[in-house]
Amino acid sequence: MSRDLAARPAAAADIAEAEAFLAAHPEIDAFDLVLIDLNGIARGKIVRRHELLPIFRSGRHLPGSILGLDVTGEDVDETGLVWADGDADRRAWPVAGSLVPLPWTSPPRGEVRLSLFELDGKPMAADPRRALARQxxxxxxxxxxxxxxxxxxxxxxxxxxxxxxxxxxxxxxxxxxxxxxxxxxxxxxxxxxxxxxxxxxxxxxxxxxxxxxxxxxxxxxxxxxxxxxxxxxxxxxxxxxxxxxxxxxxxxxxxxxxxxxxxxxxxxxxxxxxxxxxxxxxxxxxxxxxxxxxxxxxxxxxxxxxxxxxxxxxxxxxxxxxxxxxxxxxxxxxxxxxxxxxxxxxxxxxxxxxxxxxxxxxxxxxxxxxxxxxxxxxxxxxxxxxxxxxxxxxxxxxxxxxxxxxxxxxxxxxxxxxxxxxxxxxxGARLHHVFLALKRTEYRRFNAEVTALERSLYGEVV
Structure with a gap:
């Protein structure tokens, strides 16, 4: 199989879900693609209506490094998801039952949740949703x-x-x-x-x-x-x-x-x-x-x-x-x-x-x-x-x-x-490694910050 053609995973949402949603919601012209990263932060992109069916049919490329971002949104190379593999794409597939309207938007948008998979259709081990599915x-x-x-x-x-x-x-x-x-x-x-x-x-x-x-x-x-x-x-x-x-x-x-x-x-x-x-x-x-x-x-x-x-x-x-x-x-x-x-x-x-x-x-x-x-x-x-x-x-x-x-x-x-x-x-070993890399990087970042309380307590005292 070509590296550019992703095998469809069994867990991916059926295209009939998208067809039914589009028929029921002609007013919705854009959709949020949402992936939850290891810090629980929603990340993704907005796509137009005509892009939705192809995503349900063939998935959508997203960089694997999206799961290697720290809480500030910066890449953490120690995760092995950035330069170690050339910031390679994986394939995101819609989660079954997740296509819903966004009731707070005007003009109206929809939303679909995603899960990341390798290009051969195997679950990406660093996806937090995968860890729960495995247990x-x-x-x-x-x-x-x-x-x-x-x-x-x-x-x-x-x-x-x-x-x-x-x-x-x-x-x-x-x-x-x-x-x-x-x-x-x-x-x-x-x-x-x-x-x-x-x-x-x-x-x-x-x-x-x-x-x-x-x-x-x-x-x-x-x-x-x-x-x-x-x-x-x-x-x-x-x-x-x-x-x-x-x-x-x-x-x-x-x-x-x-x-x-x-x-x-x-x-x-x-x-x-x-x-x-x-x-x-x-x-x-x-x-x-x-x-x-x-x-x-x-x-x-x-x-x-x-x-x-x-x-x-x-x-x-x-x-x-x-x-x-x-x-x-x-x-x-x-x-x-x-x-x-x-x-x-x-x-x-x-x-x-x-x-x-x-x-x-x-x-x-x-x-x-x-x-x-x-x-x-x-x-x-x-x-x-x-x-x-x-x-x-x-x-x-x-x-x-x-x-x-x-x-x-x-x-x-x-x-x-x-x-x-x-x-x-x-x-899972891969997610454990990625999670620790993120937390160690965040710890170093915050530990290096000199706080207002430190300046107040120590500035003219010690």
Whole structure:
């Protein structure tokens, strides 16, 4: 086969999906092609209507280096995706079921999500979506069908910074006032945010995103949205695209949507909690309670997550700012721990009907990549099940931290991830290498920056 002619992968969307969409939406003349990189950032291009069918028929060339960009969008040659292979193209193929309208655009545009493949049709190992698909396949080979749901915590901020250059909470659209105090679960704040909330729900419906509950969270301007559970790949796709929807709608409502793990030092951080269970081939919940006791399979999965948490922290907290979220007496876990109906632990068993029992992994920040988080969570669960591991005693009160329970900071997490055979297997060797190259480059970049606080503390003192 010619190097320029890509074999069509079995996972690519059928051209009938594009034909039906174009027939139903004659008003749409342009489409966003969206690929999620290793930092969870949406990258791609806009194409015209006449280009869509050829993309569904034959794919579209994109440089492999798009997955070798750091958080600033710069190439990282150490990934092996830039000059080592001449910045070679791969072939991007549409993800089945991802062709949707963009409800915030005028004139109207559509969107299709992409996954990268080698020119011979094999999945590109550095594509984060591939890492999750691989873990799903391994579990399915064992007879387990993973079901995931993500929670999305985020801040809505004023687009105009304060005099000190810092972020400020939004002005609520209906009152023009900023939120007053924490007001967790406050309904007045949600009511005064109604135009934005309505736009989110309408946009989610247009895009087929299963958005459910919205909550005023534990800080001024912080909110949470939940997504209904689904297959692992669909759940991660939904989370990635919901972030894009919220960010775009916030701009159009005069606000800024912030998905930093810790935008304010003195206020709550934002997590990406992952709810997970395993189903049998008929859809029955294998984590359902066994009489009065938790399912042995659920306990084994919890044990696997606890045993691999230290090695997984770079995935759950991938940026410098991520590590500011973990502090005592907060809702971010600071030790590998588990418990029922306890929000201070790393792996929580939520209250609820025994038939719907599942676990909730609470370590990941909202700034992490949902595909990598999902892959790592499923790999940890699978490890615990294969080893028939025991999670030990549950935590019934606040989960205190241990001195060496987890990496102490970003650099420690990078070093731990580099040594981890578990993480290398969970992500795949190629993606593990690329991810570490990006994180090491970003660490060097940020570590070289002299901050305003350093100048203030040391400038005329030491």
């Amino acid at each position: 799903v396949a391994l579990l399915e080979a064992d007879g387990f069908h993973p079901v995931l749901a993500y929670e999305l915590e985020f801040y809505l901020l004023d687009r105009v910074r304060g005099e000190d250059g810092g972020f400020r909470p939004l002005r609520l659209p209906l009152s023009g006032e900023r939120p007053n105090g924490i007001q967790v679960y406050g309904v007045s704040e949600l009511d005064r945010l109604e135009p934005f909330i309505d736009a989110v729900y309408r946009g989610a419906e247009a895009q087929g995103l299963p958005v459910e509950t919205m909550i005023s969270e534990y800080a001024e301007g912080q909110f949470e949205l939940t997504l209904r559970h689904g297959t692992a790949l669909r759940a991660a796709d939904d989370l990635a695209m919901l972030k894009r929807l919220i960010r775009a709608l916030a701009v159009r409502h005069g606000m800024m949507a912030c998905f930093m793990a810790k935008p304010f030092g003195e206020r709550a951080g934002s997590g990406m909690h992952v709810h997970a269970s395993l189903a049998d081939a008929a859809g029955g919940n294998l984590f359902a309670d066994a009489g009065e006791e938790l399912s042995p399979l659920l306990r084994q999965a919890v044990a696997g997550l606890l045993a691999t948490m230290e090695e997984s922290m770079l995935v759950f907290a991938p940026h410098l700012n991520s590590w500011r979220r973990f502090s005592a007496q907060s809702y971010a876990p600071t030790t590998p721990s588990w418990g029922r109906n306890n929000r201070s632990v790393a792996v929580r068993i939520p209250a609820g009907a025994p038939a719907g029992r599942h676990l909730e992994q609470r370590a990941a920040g909202i700034d992490s990549n949902p595909y990598l988080v999902g892959a790592t969570v499923l790999a940890g669960m699978r490890k615990g099940i294969l080893e028939k591991a025991d999670p030990g005693p549950e935590t019934t009160a606040y989960a205190e931290t241990g001195s060496d329970a987890l990496p102490p900071d970003w650099r420690g997490a990078i070093e731990t991830a580099a040594r981890s055979s578990f993480l290398k297997d969970a992500l």
